[in-house]
Amino acid sequence: MSGGVDSAVAAARAVEAGHEVVGVHLALSRMPGTLRTGSRGCCTIEDSMDAQRAANIIGIPYYVWDFSERFKLDVVDDFIAEYAAGRTPNPCMRCNERIKFAALLDKAIDLGFDAVCTGHYASIQTDAAGNRELHRASAWAKDQSYVLGVLTAEQLEHSMFPLGETPSKAEVRAEAAERGFSVATKPDSYDICFIPDGDTRGWLAERVPASAGDILDREGNTLGRHEGAAAFTVGQRKGLQIGTPAADGKPRFVLEVRPITNTVVVGPKEALAIGLIAGSKFTWTGLAPEHPGIAFDCDVQIRAHADPVPAVAQVVSVPVPAGADSAGAGATDAGAIELVITPREPLTGVAPGQTAVLYVGTRVLGQCTIDRTVSAVPVPSAAVEPAPVAVPAARA
């Protein structure tokens, strides 16, 4: 129970469904703020008190469980390390993967509980054979199935999302008000809970060491200098401070951040269109596809609130890179396997570190942390990096 309206209503519904429910608030910081500011929806003592008041009204016991050490290691430090490595991580997914449905669930099961129940907007359904499936919430606008894409079959067995079938958030708020919860009108939380003022860039700048490096074009020509590669995100246009304009006079955008060489690659907007994404860290949400090595149709979603895009996905063996000049970015261990996703129309605003979640209809099929992307627009001059050859993996 975060202290927000969703988890409070979820807890109340779980009680009414006949479950024996205990309210647990996760302490994720050893130095919590005292009072909530702005749109923060968790992590302060005020939020913990809000959660407790809701638990009192529901009539369930309430405890604070301290996961601050795990949270720091698995979410906050990971967030910093990913940024320093030039990737764009999603800390909420990491928290679901490592804390809420891992450390918390493990502890709960060890202490005799059956499941973790949260206020996420997502729906668990069962297929004809009794396997659990994760689906989008009925309220598409509030759907949070994307951030739950990291759940495995085993985690789904021990998860409950009582808000999944609710038509709208307004309905949840109305129910909270009816139940007398003080948090019925509490603002939704946005942004990243451990960055109190919402200034992610400033927060990172204090934690990721920066050193000056080159800004290159796609052909490898040096266009200018930057103050630190990690400060740039793919798709960024402002703040490049390149003196000479592009030959065609059009604005330039960040296409790639290469932390190993501390360089930033820029190019025209069209080059942001991504024709292929791939990663070696992928999981299946529930039952895995029967033949993941054979290309299959799905939809791919690359951000929590992005639209899904039709795609073809396939698990392939990664060939041993030819030559020893693999430049680091995108290079994968020989013998590894990779999930390769080819959207039927190019994606924009996608960067390594982000998570691609695959859907079939409303069902969440699985997810993959993006290791590398391939532009849909070829580099004008000689190919700098040959597109990898997809080789079907042996059938499992």
Add this chain to the structure above:
Amino acid sequence: MSIYLDHAATTPMLPAAIEAYVDAMSVVGNPASIHSQGQNAKRMLEEARETVARSVGCDPIEVVFTGGGTEAINLALKGLFWARAPRRRILVPGGEHHATMDTVEWLENHDGAEPGWLPLDRAGRVDPARVADALGTGAEDVALLSLLAANNEVGTLQPVAEIGEIAAVHGIPVHIDAVSAYGQVPIDFRALSGAGRTGASGGAGGSAGGIVALSLSAHKIGGPVGIGALVLSRRASIVPLIHGGGQQRQVRSGTQDVAAAVAFAAAASALGDVPARNVHLRALRDRLIAGVLAVVPTAVLNGAAPDGPDEQRLPGNAHFTFPGCEGESLLFLLDAAGISVSTGSACQAGIPEPSHVLRAMGRSEAEARSALRITLGRDSTGADVDAFLAALPAAHAQASRAGMNDRVPTR
């Protein structure tokens, strides 16, 4: 069914205290008023003050009622420190209650205080020789010394009289936090402070040395929450925290809470003969300790050995570490079984902290997370102890399965 074994946190109000409280609340009159009703209120207040004074062997004028133990401790530490300016050093053992630790740290951060943390031994005891050492290497800059009479977590009694004598020799004022000792062991302020002490009489701008202040709280002995007292020797000079109408020797302004004082006094007068009363408590506790060590042989009893009338341990305190278990998990599982115990101290957000007392006693971080405190009160029965011992094995087995895995990354 609910079994309460957390009497050190707070103990049920005595029926006599509740009755006295309610009766006194219906009496009108500000004890500072001159008219008859004010005088009546004043009479009730001063009778209460006399009763509380008797319970700790001090003069009534030395009892300064406060809003609780924490306020009494703040008044003693800040008030003595300010009165002793420009002296900067505050000698304090590690493992004190947060009311002391945090006040000393506040004085360090805001007022230039220099804490001298005194070590605890494995049983949680302060060695008087270390106090003598600390004062021997420059007592002139020491503003005060403060220590617990009995540790609120592990129950270890401190050699307060001996330490008080050492401080008196150097003219250093001493505050005793007697909140958890009150009602559990006899307290004789007159003897402790060496009333009529001659010689060590402060000097310019300073207080007299030795034990000059002692903090109490009503709700630890069956009185109400929200009232405590600082017993403050006539010899001590102190700077007040709260200014206003000049009540209580100008030390603690504010209209006095007659009803709370009356209820406090009702609980204090019910203490009676403390050692005799605690024979029962000690017997129950020894049964509990033996039972725990029998059903969970890996459990480790913390604090001083429970070895009879001269033991250096609170009679109602049992404190264990359960290696490989989170104290928090045990607390949760026992709570689910209807039994209320404690891990020690919790911060304001309800997060159990690793015991800073065990850390100060030289235990590891893991040991400090595996602590459980079981404290008995006057209403505790053999059936309570038996119910706890019956629930413990299953809770311990389950907490052992849960282990400490939320601390250390497992993947």
